[in-house]
Amino acid sequence: xxxxxxxxxxxxxxxxxxxxxxxxxxxxxxxxxxxxxxxxxxxxxxxxxxxxxxxxxxxxxxxxxxxxxxxxxxxxxxxxxxxxxxxxxxxxxxxxxxxxxxxxx
Numbered sequence: 001x002x003x004x005x006x007x008x009x010x011x012x013x014x015x016x017x018x019x020x021x022x023x024x025x026x027x028x029x030x031x032x033x034x035x036x037x038x039x040x041x042x043x044x045x046x047x048x049x050x051x052x053x054x055x056x057x058x059x060x061x062x063x064x065x066x067x068x069x070x071x072x073x074x075x076x077x078x079x080x081x082x083x084x085x086x087x088x089x090x091x092x093x094x095x096x097x098x099x100x101x102x103x104x105x
Contacts, residue, residue, distance in 0.1 A: 003103065006032075009032040010028055010029070010032045010041050011035070011044065011052045012035075014045070014048070014052050014053060014056065016102075017102045018102060020088060021101065022049055022056050022057070022066060023103055024038070024059060024060040024101075025038035025058075026060060028041040050071060054079075055082040055083055058095060063103075064097045
């Protein structure tokens with residue numbers, strides 16, 4: 001499979017995440033038909049075109065919890081602002097997946 005085809009499968013999933021909801025990298029990869037390929041989803045988000053709502057993809061931190069995992073603090077701040085603008089709330093830096101998850105883990 002070509003990287004472009006793989007990334008496009010991931011982008012289709014991410015484009016389907018409703019505003020005000022998030023998915024983890026692992027969930028996105030699984031729905032794109034690539035279980036256990038969360039890193040591939042991360043690489044795809046790093047290369048995402050403008051029409052892909054990349055901010056809605058977050059890292060799983062523990063059961064039913066997720067967080068922003070970007071290492072670049074400026075981009076992490078932008079991601080948080082975009083998510084808060086969609087109504088997503090953070091509790092101690094984490095997102096409640098039961099409340100804001102597009103797909104339950």
